[in-house]
Amino acid sequence: MAVTAYVWVPGETITAAKLNTISDDLLELDAVAGFHDTQFGSITITGTNTTGDATVSAMSDRAWINYMGERVTDVGGLRLSKVNATTVRATRQSAADVGGGVVVCNFSIVDPRG
């Protein structure tokens, strides 16, 4: 069924609160439609891993948030799951990239207008 996913308009500012709201909405929509892709833009992730021995940053102009039972996305090679409105949990396929395991990051969504 074609329940329309939220389409990010380039230039539109997506605050953390808005992202969270959209996520909730889409989770509700998921139960109707089964699966949704939603496009967001210019997501910047920075953070330090839990053991403090590595930092990580990533930025993507075209991040895709996939909803398949959990809130997960890939941004700049990072695999993210959202913890709450201002925190995402990020892992990389190669643990060496982040000095081992899970990284808890803050994320901000950049207004392209600067």
Added chain:
Amino acid sequence: MMRLGQTDVQTAQEILRVASEPHYRDLFTRHLAKKGLQPKPQTDPLVGALNHGRLMARCVCRGAAALHPGWNFAGCLGCGRSWTSIVLPTAEQLDAIDLVLSVRPSYPERVVPRPFYSWTPGESLADLVRENWRITESRRSRGMEA
């Protein structure tokens, strides 16, 4: 905002926080310069849509452009395409679409209050009515207020 029936639909003014068409054009030009994108004026008309209570149009780059019903300009800040010919449903058609969409669940307290208020060009009123039933049935089956 664009008023459809009893529904406030966000336009380019709210989506991009631009006050006027010249402001929109200026934002577009400055953004493209900043990103190093070349402007790509399009001759084909851009066909408007409703997405989560916002007036916008999809771009072939998979981005989108914010629209305003009184402005003859729209630009995709993702790729640099722009349009001066924009096609929207007639006022009567928009009112009819609103009649069907406005009965769907809304959440005035939320940042995105109308997640079900969407219409894609080509969708008929009958399509939207069928979708209303599916939304209602799905919500009921999950114990939610229909």
